[in-house]
Amino acid sequence: MIWLAWRQHRKQALFTAIGLALLAVFMVPTGLAMRHTFADLGLDDCVSALGTASMIPADADTCGKASVQFNGQYGVMTMIGVLFLVLPLLVGLFWGAPLVAREIEQSTHRVVWTQGVSRGHWALVKFGVAGAVALVASVVYGLGVSWWLTPMSQAGQHGRFNVFFFDMQGTAPIGYTIFAVALGIFAGTIWPKVLPAMSATLFGFLGLRIVLTTLARPHYLPARVVTFPLQDAVEQTNPAAGDWILSYGIRDASGKMVTANAQIACAPEAAGPGGACGADLGITSGAYNWQLYQPGTRFWLFQGIETGIFVAVAALLLYLAVRRVRRLA
Amino acid sequence: MDIVLETEQLGKRYGKAWALQDCSLRLPAGRVAALVGPNGAGKSTLLHLAVGLLRPDAGTVRVFGRMPYDNVAVLSEVGFVAQDTPLYRDFTADELFTMGAKLNRRFDTALAHRRLAQIGIPRDKPVGKLSGGQRAQVALALAMAKRPRLLLLDEPVASIDPLARREFLQTLMGVVAETGTTVLLSSHILADLERTCDHLIVLHASQVKLTGDVSALLAEHRQLVGPRDDRPLPAGIAQVIRAEHTDRQSTLLVRTNATLRDSAWEAYDVTLEDLILAYLGDGTSQPNTEWEVPA
Numbered sequence: 123m124i125w126l127a128w129r130q131h132r133k134q135a136l137f138t139a140i141g142l143a144l145l146a147v148f149m150v151p152t153g154l155a156m157r158h159t160f161a162d163l164g165l166d167d168c169v170s171a172l173g174t175a176s177m178i179p180a181d182a183d184t185c186g187k188a189s190v191q192f193n194g195q196y197g198v199m200t201m202i203g204v205l206f207l208v209l210p211l212l213v214g215l216f217w218g219a220p221l222v223a224r225e226i227e228q229s230t231h232r233v234v235w236t237q238g239v240s241r242g243h244w245a246l247v248k249f250g251v252a253g254a255v256a257l258v259a260s261v262v263y264g265l266g267v268s269w270w271l272t273p274m275s276q277a278g279q280h281g282r283f284n285v286f287f288f289d290m291q292g293t294a295p296i297g298y299t300i301f302a303v304a305l306g307i308f309a310g311t312i313w314p315k316v317l318p319a320m321s322a323t324l325f326g327f328l329g330l331r332i333v334l335t336t337l338a339r340p341h342y343l344p345a346r347v348v349t350f351p352l353q354d355a356v357e358q359t360n361p362a363a364g365d366w367i368l369s370y371g372i373r374d375a376s377g378k379m380v381t382a383n384a385q386i387a388c389a390p391e392a393a394g395p396g397g398a399c400g401a402d403l404g405i406t407s408g409a410y411n412w413q414l415y416q417p418g419t420r421f422w423l424f425q426g427i428e429t430g431i432f433v434a435v436a437a438l439l440l441y442l443a444v445r446r447v448r449r450l451a
Numbered sequence: 452m453d454i455v456l457e458t459e460q461l462g463k464r465y466g467k468a469w470a471l472q473d474c475s476l477r478l479p480a481g482r483v484a485a486l487v488g489p490n491g492a493g494k495s496t497l498l499h500l501a502v503g504l505l506r507p508d509a510g511t512v513r514v515f516g517r518m519p520y521d522n523v524a525v526l527s528e529v530g531f532v533a534q535d536t537p538l539y540r541d542f543t544a545d546e547l548f549t550m551g552a553k554l555n556r557r558f559d560t561a562l563a564h565r566r567l568a569q570i571g572i573p574r575d576k577p578v579g580k581l582s583g584g585q586r587a588q589v590a591l592a593l594a595m596a597k598r599p600r601l602l603l604l605d606e607p608v609a610s611i612d613p614l615a616r617r618e619f620l621q622t623l624m625g626v627v628a629e630t631g632t633t634v635l636l637s638s639h640i641l642a643d644l645e646r647t648c649d650h651l652i653v654l655h656a657s658q659v660k661l662t663g664d665v666s667a668l669l670a671e672h673r674q675l676v677g678p679r680d681d682r683p684l685p686a687g688i689a690q691v692i693r694a695e696h697t698d699r700q701s702t703l704l705v706r707t708n709a710t711l712r713d714s715a716w717e718a719y720d721v722t723l724e725d726l727i728l729a730y731l732g733d734g735t736s737q738p739n740t741e742w743e744v745p746a
Contacts, residue, residue: 232499
């Protein structure tokens, strides 16, 4: 049975391997180049000196100049990186959806289900082989992208906790890939034709991903709040902490948000053209900087939660798919 | 007499429409049975129930005394060739036989090789590139290599040309003669059946109209021709299956239980084709229910 599953799907496995190899051809040289530049700019030492605390003394060096230089050079890479987000979906569409749907569409289920193995056995082996290949591919992909993204995350502009960057590294892509494959298989048992199964996979995958990312992920654990004065602060936020900043702004003395998505740090005794610090923005005395965030130290915890949710949903879908196969006509 | 396939008030429904209803029949071992009926009569449904691809919605189906649905013990005794002989089109015949050997406890690869060698079909070519007739032969070889005690074929020759059809049926008959396998073959090409089958099951509008041994059925049916008037039917007629009238004469196909003696009617033997058409005819009309069953 394993022989059959492999023989039927070796072409897809080969395409997956070629895809990963092409990715490696792009990522290994660029990743090495980024690391080289990162070290040359002195960012290695600078960033490690910053540590991972959310707040650091106001007079600490935030490696700003070197970071800007680094991001200027490699900023475009992050845009290319976002393309990697679709890879788990592609695996679901081309591995998962046809797995059962094509058999039924081409009536070959009538051949294979009338040999001497039960449908349950058939389904377990097919799903197992597809799942195992998807697992191997996604582990290589998740860890590879993590390695590739590390300098960019550390340079501060695109923390690894941020939406999109969180989603394409670590263990999360493994969860997404397994989920996409399971969803494709399940869709194929409900709509036993390849194209409807693929469309259902597409919409189901995007639907759950978007809903979880926007509604659930910020609340996996209660977010933290940090406040600090506009002027003469003893602390500042640490760009190297990798915090996921959910929202920030300036609130007045009563706690009302006066300017969203802004942060002010005036030097002591500073008096600009508008008078006191921030006066030209309508900011009154007693106002303070406010930030709602998930600390960067929770990164792996959140990765685990995210992966766990998708793996659990995938397991449920596979269980339902096996049940469907045993009942299908 | 061993009963290979037995159904009791078997029914299968798709949504609200019954594709097969109240179907009771018994197929003795060693027969080559024809399953006949127009499209949508429930032939595929009956075969799928027998091979365990479908689960009955009413009644029972037993193959070798056991329920076939997703039952490996039954599956290993049954060979099945599905309609349009679906196969993995990118597999070569050799790969299909490897599959068969891996998925079945008993699989005679050498037999499959011999069959293809006899009819000159290459084993190293993807079956998608073979002709329809050759593909049907590969499917038959794959099913026969299981050395099944029951072979079910769903319209195996419907989509292939007459020459390939004859060759296919010859192969089939050769196999049956060698192995004594019981065969149930669905078809709507009546001419083929006359030569090959000794048992008949007529399905029409999801119900069994007629079932039994071909020679017995032929013996108990007669075609009567007589002038058209209201004269009484001869004695010994159990049932008038079909009556056709022209201006001057009547033609009746009847089931009898005795020898007919009535000089006003001329009695003729019936052919298998006459018999099938009469039972499919629903009285005087020709079969016109051509709806398709989702298979």
